[in-house]
Amino acid sequence: MAKAVGIDLGTTNSVVAVMEGGKPTVVVNNEGSRITPSVVAYTKTGERLVGQLAKRQAVLNPENTIYSAKRFIGRRYAEVQSEIKNVPYKVLAGPNDAVRFEVQGKLIAPEEVSAQILRKLVDDAAKYLGEKVTDVVITTPAYFNDAQRQATKDAGKIAGLNVLRIINEPTAAALAYGLDKKANETILVFDLGGGTFDVSILEVGDGVFEVKATSGDTHLGGDDFDKRIVDWLAEQFLRDQGIDLRKDRQALQRLTEAAEKAKIELSSVVETNLSLPFITADASGPKHLEYKLTRAKFDQLTADLVERCVGPVKQALSDAKLTERDIDEVVLVGGATRTPSVQALVRRLTGGKEPNQSVNPDEVVAIGAAIQAGVLAGEVKDVVLLDVTPLSLGVETLGGVMTRLIERNTTIPVRKTEVFSTAEDNQTAVDIHALQGERELARDNRTLGHFRLEGIRPASRGLPQVEVTFDIDANGILTVTARDKETAREQKITISGSTQLAKEEIDRMVVDAQQHADEDRRRREEVEARNNADSIAYQVERRLEELGDRMPVNEKARAEQLISEIRQLVKQESSEIDRVRRLSSDLQQLSYGLASTAASQAAAGGTGGSSAAGGDDVIDAEFRQNK
Amino acid sequence: MEDDSIEKLKAENARLKEELRREHESFLRSLADFDNYRKRIERERAITALEGKREMVLSLLNVLDDFEHALKHIDDSPASVAAGLHAIQRRMMRLVEEQGVTPFESVGHPFDPALHEAVVSEESDEEEPGTVLDELSRGYLWGDSLLRPARVRVAR
Numbered sequence: 001m002a003k004a005v006g007i008d009l010g011t012t013n014s015v016v017a018v019m020e021g022g023k024p025t026v027v028v029n030n031e032g033s034r035i036t037p038s039v040v041a042y043t044k045t046g047e048r049l050v051g052q053l054a055k056r057q058a059v060l061n062p063e064n065t066i067y068s069a070k071r072f073i074g075r076r077y078a079e080v081q082s083e084i085k086n087v088p089y090k091v092l093a094g095p096n097d098a099v100r101f102e103v104q105g106k107l108i109a110p111e112e113v114s115a116q117i118l119r120k121l122v123d124d125a126a127k128y129l130g131e132k133v134t135d136v137v138i139t140t141p142a143y144f145n146d147a148q149r150q151a152t153k154d155a156g157k158i159a160g161l162n163v164l165r166i167i168n169e170p171t172a173a174a175l176a177y178g179l180d181k182k183a184n185e186t187i188l189v190f191d192l193g194g195g196t197f198d199v200s201i202l203e204v205g206d207g208v209f210e211v212k213a214t215s216g217d218t219h220l221g222g223d224d225f226d227k228r229i230v231d232w233l234a235e236q237f238l239r240d241q242g243i244d245l246r247k248d249r250q251a252l253q254r255l256t257e258a259a260e261k262a263k264i265e266l267s268s269v270v271e272t273n274l275s276l277p278f279i280t281a282d283a284s285g286p287k288h289l290e291y292k293l294t295r296a297k298f299d300q301l302t303a304d305l306v307e308r309c310v311g312p313v314k315q316a317l318s319d320a321k322l323t324e325r326d327i328d329e330v331v332l333v334g335g336a337t338r339t340p341s342v343q344a345l346v347r348r349l350t351g352g353k354e355p356n357q358s359v360n361p362d363e364v365v366a367i368g369a370a371i372q373a374g375v376l377a378g379e380v381k382d383v384v385l386l387d388v389t390p391l392s393l394g395v396e397t398l399g400g401v402m403t404r405l406i407e408r409n410t411t412i413p414v415r416k417t418e419v420f421s422t423a424e425d426n427q428t429a430v431d432i433h434a435l436q437g438e439r440e441l442a443r444d445n446r447t448l449g450h451f452r453l454e455g456i457r458p459a460s461r462g463l464p465q466v467e468v469t470f471d472i473d474a475n476g477i478l479t480v481t482a483r484d485k486e487t488a489r490e491q492k493i494t495i496s497g498s499t500q501l502a503k504e505e506i507d508r509m510v511v512d513a514q515q516h517a518d519e520d521r522r523r524r525e526e527v528e529a530r531n532n533a534d535s536i537a538y539q540v541e542r543r544l545e546e547l548g549d550r551m552p553v554n555e556k557a558r559a560e561q562l563i564s565e566i567r568q569l570v571k572q573e574s575s576e577i578d579r580v581r582r583l584s585s586d587l588q589q590l591s592y593g594l595a596s597t598a599a600s601q602a603a604a605g606g607t608g609g610s611s612a613a614g615g616d617d618v619i620d621a622e623f624r625q626n627k
Numbered sequence: 628m629e630d631d632s633i634e635k636l637k638a639e640n641a642r643l644k645e646e647l648r649r650e651h652e653s654f655l656r657s658l659a660d661f662d663n664y665r666k667r668i669e670r671e672r673a674i675t676a677l678e679g680k681r682e683m684v685l686s687l688l689n690v691l692d693d694f695e696h697a698l699k700h701i702d703d704s705p706a707s708v709a710a711g712l713h714a715i716q717r718r719m720m721r722l723v724e725e726q727g728v729t730p731f732e733s734v735g736h737p738f739d740p741a742l743h744e745a746v747v748s749e750e751s752d753e754e755e756p757g758t759v760l761d762e763l764s765r766g767y768l769w770g771d772s773l774l775r776p777a778r779v780r781v782a783r
Contacts, residue, residue: 021660032772041740044757053740060738060745060757060781130663249747250763253778278696286700 004135004164004377005125006172006369009114009152011070012194014038015366016121018129019374024176024367026360029124035362036124040116041065042103050120062088064103066113068195071218072099073110073155074148111151115158122161135162137373139365142168142200143214164376170200171209172368173333177356180207185328188316190346190355192309193334195221199312201320201327213319215312220305222263222336228301229259233274233291241287243280251280255289262293267338270295299341306341313349330355335362387412390506393470393478396433396442398423399527405470408438408510415471419485422466426458430466434480434495438513440520446509453482453491461538476500526577533584534570537563540591547594555593562587680726681774687723688775692764694719729768733759733777742766744776751782758782 005027008015013035016027026034031052041054042064049057058065071083077093084091092107094100100107118136126133140152149166156163170189174180179187184205191198198216202209233255234245245251258274265272276289299306317323332355336342346355359367388411394404397420405416422430430453437445456464465485472478481492513520540559544551566583574580694716701709720730733743738757746763754760759779766777 019660020664021657049740056740056744056776057738058745060748060783128667130666250778253746253763277693278700281700286696 003125003129003131003133004137004373005122005133006137006139006366006371006373007118007121008139008169008172008363008366008369009070009117009155010038010193010365011068011196012038013362014117014121015363016125017363017366017370018125018133019370022374024370024374026363026366027125027128029121030127036117036121037067038070038114038117039065039067040069040113048116050116063090065089066101066103066108069101069110069113069117072101073114074144074151075099111155111158114152114155118156118159118161122159134160135164135373135377137164137167137369137376139167139169139172139369141198141214142170142211143198143216164373167369167372168200168209168211169198169333169365170202170211170214170331172365172372173331174202174204174209174329175368175371176359176364177329177331179204179329179331179356180209182329186212186320186322186326187329187331188313188327188350189331189333190309190313190337191216191333192336192342193221194223194336195219197221197309197312199316201316201322212322213316215316215319217308217312220308222334222339224305225263225302225336225339226256226259228305229262229293229298230255232293232297232301233259233289236291237279237289243282243287245280245289248280254279263298263339266293266295266298267340295340302339302341306339306345309342309345310349324349324351327351327353329353331364332357332361333364337361387474387476389414389472389476390501391436391446391509392438393434393436393448393472395420395468395480396431396435399531400442401440401524401527402435402437402442402445405468406472412472412476413474415469417467417469420466420468422456422459422461422464425461427461427464428456428458429454430456430482432468432480432482432491432493434470434478434493437509439516440524444516444520448478448495449480449493451480451482451491451493453484453489455487455489456484457486460542462535522577526575526580529577529580529584530570530574533566533580533587536584536587536591537566537570540587540594543591543594551594555590559587559590559594562590681769684723684726684728684769685775687719688728688765688767691716691719691723695765723767727770728774730765731768731777733762733766733779735759738779738781742773742776743779743781745781746778748781748783754782756782 003018005016005018006024008017014037015035016029017024018027019025028034029036029051033052036051037055039051039054039058041049041057041061043049043057043061054065055067058067066089068083068087072080072091076097077091077099078097080091080099090102092100092102094107094109099110101110101113102108118138122133122136136156138152138156140149144152153163153166169191170187173189173191174187179185182204185203187202187204187209189198189200189202191200196216196218197220198214200214201212203212204210230246230252238244245255254276258276262272262274271292271294274289274291274293278286279289280287317326327350330346330350330353332343332346337346337357338361343355347353388409389406390408392402392404392408393406394402397403403418405418406414420430432451432453433442434448434450435442435445436448439445453466456466467481467483467485469481469483470478471481476496478495479492480495481490483490541563544556544559562583566580566587568574569576569580569583694712697712698709698716701712731742735754736759737755738745738759743759743766749760751758751760758781759777760782761780763778763780767774
């Protein structure tokens with residue numbers, strides 16, 4: 001089955017995402033990366049390189065390595081004069097003033113370059129997914145005109161793809177956050193990428209987005225922030241050591257990398273160390289670079305860059321005839337929006353609003369495109385958002401603990417079944433106490449419902465098999481069923497609203513459980529120790545009955561004493577866990593002795609409670625209390 | 628009257644059938660997605676175990692780079708220091724090799740973007756254009772695939 005993918009065809013880097021089972025996933029390329037450089041190179045040997053490989057040889061082949069083709073696609077030669085100055089490859093005018101790149105004597109259109117990139121992206125995606133990919137949704141900036149959009153679509157065609165739609169980048173970002181579900185809201189998309197800055201104001205209603213205004217700066221991005229750090233380091237070094245590192249290609253490379261790394265670190269810590277030993281050498285020997293950069297200093301170095309973001313935001317608002325108070329949602333796009341000072345600015349400019357940034361800002365556009373691709377390809381009628389059960393569900397079992405059947409945050413619809421049994425001999429009914437919550441003890445959790453299953457045939461405890469099923473349907477309605485496997489008798493209850501809990505309530509219960517975790521665990525261990533002791537006592541008791549007089553008197557007395565002590569502790573719900581465990585262990589040892597006694601006496605072993613002691617409970621599940 | 632309600636029922640029936648077909652289709656797609664996802668998880672499981680190590684190994688390589696740089700200036704230091712640094716470097720190298728990482732030679736080889744990243748090109752009298760003149764940092768393989776390209780200077 002062919003898949004439809006969403007492609008963020010960026011100026012510097014491109015990202016591909018696809019819908020799988022209703023969830024968008026970013027595709028990993030052939031080189032193992034989630035982003036692919038938007039670079040195409042034509043080598044002397046006639047090879048065409050795309051992506052990372054093209055980037056690696058850029059320095060050797062600058063005239064034939066095309067990057068930032070997006071700055072030229074769909075534009076006229078007369079419009080791009082300033083862009084031409086920034087690139088080392090030859091840009092000429094083609095027919096009708098179209099832009100052409102001159103590469104190895106041939107003229108190539110920007111659409112063809114983009115087509116190469118799209119081809120590689122799609123081939124890698126097909127390989128990654130193990131499926132054919134033919135249908136795509138490609139994103140473009142909101143300010144792209146018809147010619148630019150058409151050219152992008154043509155690039156898709158040249159690549160042999162079926163372009164389902166061209167959608168706007170800010171719209172894609174809004175889709176990624178499900179903002180198409182909003183009614184009559186105003187969304188501000190703040191996109192600060194590697195090299196470009198775009199502000200868009202969108203209005204959404206009835207699942208349709210309308211672009212009200214766009215603004216930006218085509219040459220402002222994260223790269224500029226890196227450069228500030230590089231310059232600062234170089235200036236310091238020049239002052240301290242008298243050498244300008246920027247003149248040394250290799251040193252500059254190391255500086256740039258260190259600068260980028262430092263910038264990223266400063267998004268989460270307030271200071272970082274830049275250490276580049278043996279960065280260069282002169283007559284007096286090797287030189288090392290060692291500087292500390294604080295976030296405050298970084299903010300100072302980049303203050304003017306951040307300030308440059310203000311104008312476009314204000315311009316866009318003004319063009320849309322709105323003020324900051326009219327903004328309902330803010331969406332952050334582009335890695336540079338992780339910078340604390342940028343986020344502070346965004347909050348300032350939008351009246352303190354909390355921006356949407358839970359989706360990776362480098363990938364959010366591709367993800368939105370994938371969502372759109374899924375809808376257009378008919379895979380998803382409308383985006384199906386699957387619900388989860390917010391808290392764990394289970395039943396009360398022997399000792400008053402909660403035994404979970406369904407873990408919290410399990411996607412629904414879901415159904416889980418476990419087999420339980422009776423706690424006492426000849427128990428003919430079981431009580432099903434359905435619970436919701438994260439605590440270990442039943443009483444600390446929320447009761448969902450209670451019911452009884454009767455008519456269980458009298459048998460030794462642990463023998464009857466009662467299947468308990470928790471079934472939550474797509475609407476969140478929970479049905480708890482208990483079924484006696486032998487008699488096929490069944491009882492059930494239906495509980496609605498178990499998935500509808502206020503977020504505060506859920507959070508409170510989770511935190512509560514965390515705070516009581518140690519205490520709860522201890523209590524559970526006590527219960528389990530008691531249950532275990534009780535179980536051993538029961539088995540040994542049965543054995544004693546079987547063996548009757550064949551058992552040596554003193555051993556029998558000892559066993560009975562241990563059993564009596566254990567029973568006492570269990571009845572009192574003792575928390576002397578060590579004592580309980582010790583008694584269990586002693587009784588266990590004793591029962592091993594009994595086994596060998598029985599064997600050596602070649603007694604016909606009774607049916608129930610067979611061979612080895614202990615782990616022979618047979619039923620792995622827990623026991624139920626009889627009320 | 629009756630014909631009317633029969634018509635209505637027929638229409639409803641057709642509509643329901645169509646809806647059922649669509650739902651079924653949707654269901655099958657989900658199953659397929661799930662299946663594919665599961666298959667991919669299996670494939671990725673092995674890779675993921677390595678991914679965690681990858682970051683760590685890459686940062687170890689940075690330290691190895693520092694050693695390379697240090698050792699270039701070894702003549703300036705007392706012999707004992709030189710020996711010490713060499714020893715540490717060898718030790719570090721072994722740690723990395725134990726993880727399945729191997730350095731590869733680039734100098735003298737033709738430039739290959741699948742293995743090398745060109746940092747600068749230079750005129751050279753001795754070497755053919757396109758030949759790697761020297762390494763600014765070493766390249767490493769992890770098993771068969773590229774872990775880190777070598778940063779090189781290439782003859783023009």
